[in-house]
Amino acid sequence: MIKLIASDLDGTMLWGPDKIVRDESLELIEALLDQGRTFVAASGRQYANQKRLFARIADRIGFICENGSLLMYRGNALKKFSYDRETGIELMKSILAKDGCEVLLSGVDTCYIQPKEKSFEDHMKYYVKNNVTVVEDICAVEEPFLKISVYNRNGLVRIAHDWDEQFGSRANIAMSDKTWLDTGPLGADKGSALAAMCEMYGIGTDETLAIGDNYNDIPMFCTAGFPVAMEHGPEEVKKFAKETAKDVNDILRKVLEGKYD
Numbered sequence: 001m002i003k004l005i006a007s008d009l010d011g012t013m014l015w016g017p018d019k020i021v022r023d024e025s026l027e028l029i030e031a032l033l034d035q036g037r038t039f040v041a042a043s044g045r046q047y048a049n050q051k052r053l054f055a056r057i058a059d060r061i062g063f064i065c066e067n068g069s070l071l072m073y074r075g076n077a078l079k080k081f082s083y084d085r086e087t088g089i090e091l092m093k094s095i096l097a098k099d100g101c102e103v104l105l106s107g108v109d110t111c112y113i114q115p116k117e118k119s120f121e122d123h124m125k126y127y128v129k130n131n132v133t134v135v136e137d138i139c140a141v142e143e144p145f146l147k148i149s150v151y152n153r154n155g156l157v158r159i160a161h162d163w164d165e166q167f168g169s170r171a172n173i174a175m176s177d178k179t180w181l182d183t184g185p186l187g188a189d190k191g192s193a194l195a196a197m198c199e200m201y202g203i204g205t206d207e208t209l210a211i212g213d214n215y216n217d218i219p220m221f222c223t224a225g226f227p228v229a230m231e232h233g234p235e236e237v238k239k240f241a242k243e244t245a246k247d248v249n250d251i252l253r254k255v256l257e258g259k260y261d
Helices: 023-034 047-053 055-060 085-096 118-127 160-167 190-201 215-223 248-256
Strands: 004-007 038-042 062-065 070-073 076-080 102-106 111-113 132-134 147-151 171-177 180-185 208-212 226-230 243-245
Touching: 004 190, 004 248, 023 038, 023 055, 023 248, 038 190, 047 055, 047 062, 062 190, 070 190, 076 190, 085 102, 085 147, 085 160, 111 118, 118 132, 160 171, 160 180, 171 215, 190 208, 190 215, 208 215, 208 248, 215 226, 243 248
Parallel strands: 004 038, 004 208, 038 062, 111 132, 208 226, 226 243
Antiparallel strands: 062 070, 070 076, 102 111, 102 147, 147 180, 171 180
């Protein structure tokens, strides 16, 4: 029986140019919760952002935030992972030195940016809708570094390997979409976070269904008993799934109807 459903957000559950959770999705999740099942939002997004997206049911679900560096439930941090400061600063300096690349540093309640262009600040505040703190020197931020991300509006596919080669032995590195590359402390990913959530709820990982679309979802697919990939995702990601779907609501509806039980 599927007792826990974990879903990625960007590219999976979020819909349309405004990146919203559809009312139909919220209604399906509420019905699943009423059946006694558990739902977890699993994203690279910050907690405040995810909580806004799921405002109507935020006190009934779990949140895997910052690609697994932060686990939240009812406003409480269940688990946190952070970079050692030396590695984090070295990584951020390498991003700042790369033309066209912006760095985003994640804390618990806000993200920090040192924007090269005003458009990046606007993108984070008004499109992504994060809690944002603009700083003059991002390396001087005193809060523990939960996640460090690279953004390039022209795409990162061609240069992502640069950070993998330099930092791959010291950080988890994965593309979250064509314009974002997320890095996190070793041991922090959606897979380890899902396992921790299952332990907290007393649910076996074999009783979980995970839905996602991109490379940062692969660890979650390897942990969940029933991984589902979105049809539009990369072929390499879909190889880790047992099923593909065009619309996340189709999968939620199948779980509700007991088709995986």
